[in-house]
Amino acid sequence: MKMCTLKKSIALNGIGLHTGMDIAVKISPSKTGKIQFLREGVLIDAVYSNVISTNFAVTLGKNGKTISTIEHLLSAFHMLGIDSAVIEVNGPEIPILDGSAKPFVDALLSAGIEKINKTRKYFTITKPIEITMEDKYLLFLPSNKFEINYTISFDHPLLDKRSEELVIDRESFINNISPARTFTFLSVVNKLKADGLIKGGSFDNAIVLDDNGVVNGELRMENECLRHKMLDFIGDIFLLGMPIKARVIAYKAGHTLDVKAVKTLKYYNNFKKEKIPAVAGLSYLHNYLQK
Numbered sequence: 001m002k003m004c005t006l007k008k009s010i011a012l013n014g015i016g017l018h019t020g021m022d023i024a025v026k027i028s029p030s031k032t033g034k035i036q037f038l039r040e041g042v043l044i045d046a047v048y049s050n051v052i053s054t055n056f057a058v059t060l061g062k063n064g065k066t067i068s069t070i071e072h073l074l075s076a077f078h079m080l081g082i083d084s085a086v087i088e089v090n091g092p093e094i095p096i097l098d099g100s101a102k103p104f105v106d107a108l109l110s111a112g113i114e115k116i117n118k119t120r121k122y123f124t125i126t127k128p129i130e131i132t133m134e135d136k137y138l139l140f141l142p143s144n145k146f147e148i149n150y151t152i153s154f155d156h157p158l159l160d161k162r163s164e165e166l167v168i169d170r171e172s173f174i175n176n177i178s179p180a181r182t183f184t185f186l187s188v189v190n191k192l193k194a195d196g197l198i199k200g201g202s203f204d205n206a207i208v209l210d211d212n213g214v215v216n217g218e219l220r221m222e223n224e225c226l227r228h229k230m231l232d233f234i235g236d237i238f239l240l241g242m243p244i245k246a247r248v249i250a251y252k253a254g255h256t257l258d259v260k261a262v263k264t265l266k267y268y269n270n271f272k273k274e275k276i277p278a279v280a281g282l283s284y285l286h287n288y289l290q291k
């Protein structure tokens with residue numbers, strides 16, 4: 001299967017969640033086979049090795065230039081099958097828009113998608129691999145599809161221990177995952193605002209929860225918060241530099257664990273180099289030492 005890019009450039013603009021700046025984004029076709037951000041003349045590939053932070057959002061950096069909150073856009077690229085594009089940004093983060101990936105999906109589909117003369121590769125799993133962090137884990141199993149079984153567990157009536165399993169393809173992503181908005185707690189919002197953070201945060205770009213439920217309107221779908229965690233994961237895992245085919249069991253995962261998983265999977269892929277990866281999960285090391 002050939003890689004794809006956009007048929008034409010598109011422009012988007014909106015508020016940055018963390019800076020509150022009005023930020024303009026131009027997404028253009030390319031033939032490199034890479035997703036690349038362009039900030040003040042510096043091209044930053046959307047791959048795990050350029051990740052410099054996973055606090056609140058995923059931030060890429062190179063030569064002193066950074067670009068944050070890339071995960072919702074990457075999620076849209078991943079599932080629309082867009083392998084190659086340049087995203088020029090005039091600020092340090094991608095606009096939050098409505099807190100979901102839907103506005104990106106709509107814009108990318110309106111531009112149209114076409115093939116380039118490069119072959120698409122998928123990241124596949126040959127043996128089970130588990131990445132853990134405290135009580136959280138990600139387990140990757142072989143599959144010829146992309147399937148996610150995700151469990152969240154928060155001390156909240158809407159986010160108590162609940163799970164969902166979905167086959168993630170283009171249609172299911174567009175309809176069931178891309179509209180799911182990010183979520184936060186009113187107590188957290190108040191604290192972050194007091195600390196001068198999330199300057200662009202508002203009731204228009206996140207589901208805001210108090211102890212009882214949603215304080216700003218209705219959910220777009222049942223399990224919207226859980227679906228947003230899947231959306232984030234789909235974006236983060238695209239930092240492999242290619243789409244993935246795997247069955248993924250996720251328990252309380254998030255950006256930090258997602259990126260740790262990408263690094264571990266890459267090391268695992270380089271297994272023949274006979275190096276034990278520093279970031280590998282315990283069971284991975286156990287398996288390695290059994291060989």
Ligand SMILES: [Zn+2]
Nearest residue numbers: 071072182232
């Ligand atoms: Zn998110």
